[in-house]
Amino acid sequence: MRVVAAMSGGVDSAVAAARMLDAGHEVVGVHLALSRSAATLRESARGCCTLEDAGDARRVADMLGIPFYVWDLADRFQRDVMDDFVAEYAAGRTPNPCLRCNEKIKFSALLDKALALGFDAVATGHYAQIVDGPAGRELHRAVDAAKDQSYVLGVLTAEQLAHAFFPLGDTTKPMVREEAAARGFYVAKKPDSYDICFIPDGDTRGWLTKRLGEQPGEILDADGSVVGHHEGAYGFTIGQRKGLGLDRSAMDGQARYVVGIDRAANTVTIGTADLLGVDEIVGMRALWCGPVPTGPSRLGAQVRAHGEEVPATVEADGARVRVVLDRRIRGVAPGQSVVLYDGTRVVGSATIETAGRARHTEPAS
Template sequence: MRVVAAMSGGVDSAVAAARMLDAGHEVVGVHLALSQSAATLRESARGCCTIEDAGDARRVADRLGIPFYVWDMADRFREDVMEDFVAEYAAGRTPNPCLRCNERIKFAALLDKALALGFDAVATGHYAQIVDGPDGRELHRAVDPAKDQSYVLGVLDAEQLSRSFFPLGDTTKPHIREEAAARGFSVAKKPDSHDICFIADGDTKGWLTGRLGTAPGEIVDDAGKVVGTHEGAFAYTVGQRRGLGLKVPREDGAKRYVVEVQPATRRVVVGTAELLGVDLLDADHGRWCGPAPAGEVRVGAQVRAHGEEIPATATADGDRVQVRLDRRIRGVAPGQSVVLYDGTRVVGSATIARTGRVEASA
């Protein structure tokens, strides 16, 4: 097969490209330029897609003896990921930009361009496994639970999976670094990137304020009493406890958390931890990694990239999904994604629109 190996400049994508070459594929390395003003140097483990990263990727490609190109997708990334991120926070939701990037950039824009140029598939350094099943290729968890990235790949559909390779899913991260060192890759000890790649300093609140400005409002308790003020509701997310700056403490001294963000009224509602517990998720934008579930099905539901999988019942109706969890969990915000599993297999994902409690909805 002719395969585009997406090379970020990190150790994972470097080994993934090497393994695809070892498997006998015709491999071309591609680095995605996603920033219109990439910093010259990376700041520790924060951020990615910098000039330094492109140079690291090129050096690996040279060592492997494969062609290497940089594809400029900065405009697409800004529109489909960054602007979506801002719009979601402005609407009082909490998005996951990594899922949007995988859905719209790495496995839409990148794959579409690769296919248009005559390639057969795309390979990345994600930690997940693809298994041939009775209904086609299936997406499964990686063997290394600490690095499993199947959650952020839950937005892929069956057609995209049929054109994708994840060569690292059967290996742990320490072994990947050992393999990279044995291959003589200079990135063998390079730190992993983390946080949101386009907010390199990790200050999400400051980054959003720079784009949305200030919009002062009230912080109220669950009875409607004003207990503080804020400069922008977009800076708060359900489950947040730190940085609230409340001026009126509870009489019983109980800790308070954000339980709701109301962008229309510019209000942030806070309450005790008990109010955070939900077991009903109404979601939309359903994406299926194979056939869509028929009727009511038992699944495992995960709402964070490395969060706990909760037993649940899911019912799909077109691109809308209702998930009833077997027990309540805290800090689930509209805008987050719920990814559904059947054992290690990823069934699909959806974006949470509303949360609630089963007893309250009865």
């Protein structure tokens, strides 16, 4: 097969490209330029897509003896990931930019361009597995549970999976680093990058403030009384505990969490932990990695990249899905994604529209 290996400049994508070459494929390395003004050096372990990263990817490609190109997708990344990120927070929701990047950039823009140029597939350094099943290729969890990235790949369709390779799914991260060192790759000890790549200092609230400006409003307790003020409701997310700027001793001393965000009124409501538990999720924009579940289905539901999977009853209705959890979980925010599993197989995902309480269940964990 003719395969585009997406090479970020990190150790994972380097080993993934090498393994595709070892498997006998015709491999071309491609680095995605996603920043309109890429920095020369990484500002921290969080950042990526710098000129340094592009150089690291090129050095690995040279060692492998494969062609290497840089594809400029900065405008597409700005529109589909960064602008979407701002718009979602401005609407009071909490998006996951990694899922959006996989959906819109790596397995839409990149894959579409690769197929248009006559390539057969795209390979990435994600930790997940593709298994041939009775209905076609299936997406499964990685062997390394600590590095499993199947959650952020839950936006892929069956058609996209048919043209995807994840060569690291059967390997642990320490083994990948050992392999990179054995191959002589300079990136063998390079630190991992972390969310969110376009906010390298990790100050999401500050980054949003520069784009949305200060929007002062009130912080309310669960009874509606004003207990504080904020500079922008977009700087908060459901379940947040730190950074509220409140004096708990002026209340009852109990910890407070964000339990509601009203963007129309520009208010943030806080409450005690018991108010956070939900057991019903309604999702929109459902995307299925294979056959759509029919009727009530018993599946596992996960709402964070490394969160716990919770047993649930799932009903799909077109692009919408209703997920009733066996027990309550905390900190579920509109805009996040719920990814559904059948064992280790990823069934699909949906963007959370609402979360609440369907009935009495076990207390939230």
